[in-house]
Amino acid sequence: MFEQLPPGNTETVSIDIDGHGQRVPAHFTVAAALLASGRDACRLSAVSGAPRGPFCMMGVCFDCLVEIDGVPNVQGCMTPVREGMQVRAMQGKARLG
Amino acid sequence: MTKGMIPRTFDIVVAGGGLVGMAIAWGLVREGRRVAVCDGNDSALRAARGNFGLVWVQGKGGRCLPYAQWSLDSSARWAAFAAQLLRETGVDACVERPGGIELCETPQQLDEGRQLLESLRERDAALDYAVLDNTALRRRIPAASPALAGALYSRNDGHASPLFTLRALHEAFQARGGVYLPDNEVKEVIPRPSHFDVVTPSGMLEAGRVVLAAGLGNARLAPMVGLDAPISPLRGQIMVTEKLAPFLDYPTLVVRQTREGSVMLGDSAEQVGFDDGVSRDVMADIARRARTAFPLLAHARIVRAWGALRIMTPDGLPVYEQSQRYPGAFIAICHSGVTLAAAHADILAPWIAGGPRPRVLEPFVTARFNPSTTHSHV
Numbered sequence: 001m002f003e004q005l006p007p008g009n010t011e012t013v014s015i016d017i018d019g020h021g022q023r024v025p026a027h028f029t030v031a032a033a034l035l036a037s038g039r040d041a042c043r044l045s046a047v048s049g050a051p052r053g054p055f056c057m058m059g060v061c062f063d064c065l066v067e068i069d070g071v072p073n074v075q076g077c078m079t080p081v082r083e084g085m086q087v088r089a090m091q092g093k094a095r096l097g
Numbered sequence: 098m099t100k101g102m103i104p105r106t107f108d109i110v111v112a113g114g115g116l117v118g119m120a121i122a123w124g125l126v127r128e129g130r131r132v133a134v135c136d137g138n139d140s141a142l143r144a145a146r147g148n149f150g151l152v153w154v155q156g157k158g159g160r161c162l163p164y165a166q167w168s169l170d171s172s173a174r175w176a177a178f179a180a181q182l183l184r185e186t187g188v189d190a191c192v193e194r195p196g197g198i199e200l201c202e203t204p205q206q207l208d209e210g211r212q213l214l215e216s217l218r219e220r221d222a223a224l225d226y227a228v229l230d231n232t233a234l235r236r237r238i239p240a241a242s243p244a245l246a247g248a249l250y251s252r253n254d255g256h257a258s259p260l261f262t263l264r265a266l267h268e269a270f271q272a273r274g275g276v277y278l279p280d281n282e283v284k285e286v287i288p289r290p291s292h293f294d295v296v297t298p299s300g301m302l303e304a305g306r307v308v309l310a311a312g313l314g315n316a317r318l319a320p321m322v323g324l325d326a327p328i329s330p331l332r333g334q335i336m337v338t339e340k341l342a343p344f345l346d347y348p349t350l351v352v353r354q355t356r357e358g359s360v361m362l363g364d365s366a367e368q369v370g371f372d373d374g375v376s377r378d379v380m381a382d383i384a385r386r387a388r389t390a391f392p393l394l395a396h397a398r399i400v401r402a403w404g405a406l407r408i409m410t411p412d413g414l415p416v417y418e419q420s421q422r423y424p425g426a427f428i429a430i431c432h433s434g435v436t437l438a439a440a441h442a443d444i445l446a447p448w449i450a451g452g453p454r455p456r457v458l459e460p461f462v463t464a465r466f467n468p469s470t471t472h473s474h475v
Contacts, residue, residue, distance in 0.1 A: 046340035047357045073339045073398055093342045093358040096393040 002035050015085040024081055031057060031064040031077035034087075042066050042076065043090035065090050072096075104276070107133045109449065110295045110304035112283040112318060115145040116259065116434035117441060118310035119266035124446020125308075126273040133276040133304075135283045135297050137314070142373060144312050145434060147333045147405020148259035149363050150355070151348055152436050155197055155226065155251035159213050162220050163460045164414050168433065169223060170457070171440035172253050178439035179257065179265075185272060188265035190257050191356045197254025198229070198238070198347045200390045204246045214249055226251045240344040240391050248349075256348035258355060259435050266438075283311065286321045288423040293322070306425040308449055312408050313371075315430055323422030325463045328430055330371055330406035334379050335363040338397040345391070352387050352394075360397065362387040366407075373404045407432045410466075417445060417461045419454070 004025075011026040017037060024033040031054035034042050041051035043065055054064035057077045064076035069086050072094035076087075111122045114136030125132045137143075154172050158165025172194070179190040201207035207228070214226040227250040234248045235241050241248075271277055278297065285296040286307055295302040307322065309315045319326035340358030351364045364386075365379045380402055388395045408430060410416060415431035427449050431437055448454050 093340045094398075095342045096344075096396045 001038075001040065004036065013081055013083040013085075015081050015083075015087060017087045018089055026081065028081050029057075029077050030066060030068065030074075030079045030081055030085070030087055033081055034064070034066070034076060044092050046090075046093045049092055104131075105301065106303040107131050107276070108304070109133075109306045109308060110135060110283075110293070110302050111308045111310055112286070112295070113137075113309070113311035113314065114267070114277060114279070115143055115310070115312055116148065116263055116266070116438055117312070117429050117431060118308070119263060119270060120434070120438040120441035121308055121310055121429060121446050121449065122275055123266050123270045123273075124442035125450055126270055126275045127442070128447055128450040130450055131274070132270075133278060133302060134270065135281045135295065135302070136277065136279050137282040137311075138280045141282065142313055142330075142371065142406050144405060144407055144432070145259060145263055146403070147335065147373075147407060148435050149333075149335065149361060150256050150259045150353060150435055151197070151350070152192065152194065152255040152257055153197060153348075153350075153433070154224070154253040154436070155199060155249065156210065156213055156217075157433075159217065160412070161414055161460060162217070163457060165217055165224055166221060167415075167440060167457055167461075168436055169221075169253055170444070171437045172255065174439035174443055175255065175257065178442060179262075182262070182265040182269055186265045186268040188261055188268060190262040190265055192255060192257040193356075194255030195347050196250055196252040197256075198234070198349045199249045200234075200241070200349050200351065201246045201248055202244075202386075202389060207246045207249070210249045214251070224251075224253070238345060238347060240393055242390055242392050245390060250347075254348060256353050257435060262435065262438060282314070283318060286318060286426070288322055288426065293423075293426065306427065306449065309426070309428040313406060315408075315428060319428055322426035323420045324418060324426065324428045325466075326416070326428060326430060327463060327466055328408050328410055329368070331409040331432070332365070332367045332369050332373060332404050332406055333363060334365045334367075334375050334383060334402065334404045335361060336380060336383055336399050336402040337361055338394070339400050341397060344393065349390070351383070352390060359400075360387075360394065362394075362399075371406065373406050375402050375404045412465070414465075415461045416463055417458045418463060 012023045041053040052063045055061045059078045065073045067088040068074040108130040111134045114134045154168045179192040217224040229248045281297040287294040293307045315326040338360040345354040420426040
């Protein structure tokens with residue numbers, strides 16, 4: 001669905017999305033990495049369980065919530081990727097403890 | 098609806114489209130009256146925004162038993178009230194009545210709370226309660242902290258969604274022909290020999306009766322119809338978490354989990370005039386009490402916080418009164434718009450529509466604030 005522009009910087013990092021290793025440009029946000037990997041849905045919504053994915057890409061819509069390194073409900077579009085990052089889909093409501 | 102299509106003459110005009118005004122207005126259209134609600138604009142101070150959503154009886158009315166009974170009656174009516182709203186609108190007010198829990202951090206708090214509830218139960222056996230030690234509390238709520246002294250439980254308490262309740266009332270009111278006029282704050286009420294003129298920014302309405310349910314705005318409107326509204330704002334701050342998997346099956350005074358999973362944290366009270374903002378010290382105290390009770394909340398993400406102004410009379414009790422000087426003008430003041438919504442629709446509205454004044458309302462008159470008047474019910 002998305003096409004990448006030729007990157008100005010070819011540096012990449014390895015992240016893990018739902019158990020699958022990915023190499024992604026180091027300047028990507030998590031939401032960009034999700035879209036580039038072909039995932040247009042990254043979670044099941046907390047109330048109805050409907051599939052949702054990155055939409056606004058600017059921190060407003062809260063539809064790109066994912067679990068990052070064990071912390072639930074993090075905005076993927078506001079979080080730059082980091083080497084070794086573990087990204088998981090949110091399955092409905094967050095579970096604490 | 099364009100302005101020209103709005104009828105200008107009504108049986109009853111209600112000033113205020115919050116929970117109190119809409120519960121009364123829906124009750125009035127159920128009685129077959131032609132009703133208009135004049136509401137303020139989006140920046141109006143709205144107590145309905147600060148509602149925690151408790152349907153609460155426990156501990157109320159320690160100095161005025163009829164207030165406890167009025168609250169209990171409304172709580173008991175809530176399920177039928179919500180069921181009718183759901184039938185008429187499809188909007189679910191999300192009421193649940195599993196009983197309510199007051200958490201006590203210290204044995205002293207537990208004992209003081211128990212004494213208050215016992216004094217109420219002695220006066221009315223329907224106001225029963227149970228004392229839960231820490232073990233009994235954690236049987237009901239495993240997420241509660243082992244450090245709490247215990248809790249008080251009342252089967253009479255519950256909770257609901259204030260936002261869905263308000264939306265359901267608006268839809269039900271309009272479905273029965275009620276006329277809702279937003280951005281139409283009542284500027285003036287002028288008593289005439291046969292009716293009231295209600296002045297709004299979009300023109301004049303004629304009303305056989307008027308109901309002042311404008312929250313803090315009642316202080317300005319009441320003298321126009323010979324009534325008194327001795328009220329002041331009391332700020333409450335609320336914080337809301339991300340939606341969490343269910344861990345709290347009972348509402349408490351400081352923390353409740355909504356059906357959608359959000360956790361509301363609150364129960365602050367400050368006298369700061371008309372400032373409806375938030376402050377760091379109060380939010381920190383709310384957060385401290387919430388995580389003291391439920392340690393897992395230390396990891397919860399707070400997504401919103403806001404302040405809202407409650408409407409308080411000098412003794413905290415409601416006022417429901419008809420003007421003696423200008424009969425047909427009524428006033429309703431309370432700070433528990435959710436708890437009392439069912440009673441407002443079922444009992445208050447039929448009186449305002451022309452029925453006899455319910456005896457249960459006897460204590461709720463402003464004469465109680467006048468030291469020269471003896472009033473046996475307070």
